[in-house]
Amino acid sequence: MKKIGVAIFGATGAIGQQFVRFLANNPLLDIRIITASKDKIGKRYADCTSWYAETSGNGLEIPDSIAGMHLSETSLAAVKEAGGVEIVFSALPSDVSRDLEFQSAEAGFWVVSKASSNRRDPLVPLLVPEINTEHLQILPAQRSKYKFGGNGAIISDPNCTTSGLVLALKPILDNVGIKRVVVTSLQSMSGAGYTGLSPVAITDNVLPFISGEEIKLRDETAKILGKFQDGKINNATFPVYSSCIRVPVDYGHMEDVYFETGNECGAEDLKRFMKRFRGEPQEMGLPSAPDCPIVVREEENRPQPKLDVNTNHGMSVVVGRVREQGEGFRMMVLVHNTVRGGAGMAVLNAEYLAKKGLDKMAFKESLSA
Numbered sequence: 051m052k053k054i055g056v057a058i059f060g061a062t063g064a065i066g067q068q069f070v071r072f073l074a075n076n077p078l079l080d081i082r083i084i085t086a087s088k089d090k091i092g093k094r095y096a097d098c099t100s101w102y103a104e105t106s107g108n109g110l111e112i113p114d115s116i117a118g119m120h121l122s123e124t125s126l127a128a129v130k131e132a133g134g135v136e137i138v139f140s141a142l143p144s145d146v147s148r149d150l151e152f153q154s155a156e157a158g159f160w161v162v163s164k165a166s167s168n169r170r171d172p173l174v175p176l177l178v179p180e181i182n183t184e185h186l187q188i189l190p191a192q193r194s195k196y197k198f199g200g201n202g203a204i205i206s207d208p209n210c211t212t213s214g215l216v217l218a219l220k221p222i223l224d225n226v227g228i229k230r231v232v233v234t235s236l237q238s239m240s241g242a243g244y245t246g247l248s249p250v251a252i253t254d255n256v257l258p259f260i261s262g263e264e265i266k267l268r269d270e271t272a273k274i275l276g277k278f279q280d281g282k283i284n285n286a287t288f289p290v291y292s293s294c295i296r297v298p299v300d301y302g303h304m305e306d307v308y309f310e311t312g313n314e315c316g317a318e319d320l321k322r323f324m325k326r327f328r329g330e331p332q333e334m335g336l337p338s339a340p341d342c343p344i345v346v347r348e349e350e351n352r353p354q355p356k357l358d359v360n361t362n363h364g365m366s367v368v369v370g371r372v373r374e375q376g377e378g379f380r381m382m383v384l385v386h387n388t389v390r391g392g393a394g395m396a397v398l399n400a401e402y403l404a405k406k407g408l409d410k411m412a413f414k415e416s417l418s419a
């Protein structure tokens with residue numbers, strides 16, 4: 051299969067670096083252009099990027115094929131000039147990303163975004179390819195409302211914490227239903243980006259509030275676990291109560307999750323549902339798909355970010371301490387925020403689209419097949 055050309059908006063940041071890492075040797079996708087903010091335009095990637103992706107335990111240098119690439123302006127014009135691009139990835143701050151996502155889709159590009167800019171739009175699917183590819187059926191309505199040209203479409207990725215929670219909840223929802231969820235996240239520092247957090251504020255400290263995160267965790271979970279019916283995405287109706295806390299950990303968001311199920315079951319049943327959970331990326335053998343999206347640990351003291359964040363290259367969510375408590379159950383969930391909660395998920399989404407066929411008509415046919 052001919053490789054599909056991609057652009058990375060914001061290639062130098064926490065998420066952008068993981069895009070570079072995931073895409074450097076991808077068999078389906080080929081980086082054609084990388085961008086950053088004004089001051090870095092024209093510079094070699096390796097000369098102006100403090101490479102942190104390796105400190106997330108991946109042990110890699112900047113890939114050779116990218117180290118010498120020059121950074122371009124973050125604009126639609128630059129993407130067009132680069133040529134050969136079909137998918138635009140955004141790893142930009144939300145306020146910078148919003149207009150660019152629309153401009154790119156209007157110009158006929160697929161947009162796969164890590165920014166929250168358009169996640170709340172009912173016509174924009176929040177794609178987790180193991181869970182809700184049926185939500186892509188909203189795209190014809192999106193294209194028609196926004197008059198996107200060619201194959202233009204916007205797909206958003208969930209927030210990093212939500213990515214872990216929904217994967218752990220999906221097999222439970224499918225097997226025994228869910229009545230309610232109460233979740234407290236312990237989120238790592240890299241979740242704020244490389245320049246987003248003051249070292250003075252977080253050293254030896256715990257911050258009990260992360261602006262905007264609790265609402266994202268609640269609303270995005272409902273959207274992703276909802277059903278596509280009657281031409282729209284109908285949110286899941288069980289309530290999600292959330293608290294989001296910043297902790298002095300480099301990579302990996304932990305989530306302490308209490309939930310009540312709709313039907314009777316035991317902790318062993320829940321573990322079995324999660325262990326055997328697979329989705330379309332696994333069936334299709336997509337290059338970035340882990341063999342199992344959820345790894346269940348039996349030890350009392352797992353998962354831990356230090357030991358488990360890179361499970362299956364950071365693409366599996368790790369669940370532990372599944373136990374009965376009160377009227378429901380409790381478990382710990384760990385997600386690699388810049389990989390499964392970040393660029394890894396976006397790349398998996400793009401691989402899914404690439405395999406299904408980017409062309410609009412081919413894509414529609416494969417959806418109804």
Ligand SMILES: NC(=O)c1ccc[n+]([C@@H]2O[C@H](COP(=O)([O-])OP(=O)(O)OC[C@H]3O[C@@H](n4cnc5c(N)ncnc54)[C@H](OP(=O)(O)O)[C@@H]3O)[C@@H](O)[C@H]2O)c1
Binds near residue numbers: 064164391
């Ligand atoms: N960090 C996470 O765990 C995580 C997880 C999921 C989603 N997200 C979302 O992903 C996006 C990127 O997050 P991040 O953590 O990677 O942030 P980051 O480390 O601060 O990186 C931001 C990137 O955007 C570029 N940029 C910033 N302002 C720009 C401007 N005005 N024009 C052009 N480029 C600009 C930066 O380039 P320079 O290097 O030149 O400044 C850098 O490449 C955000 O929307 C975030 O909410 C983050």
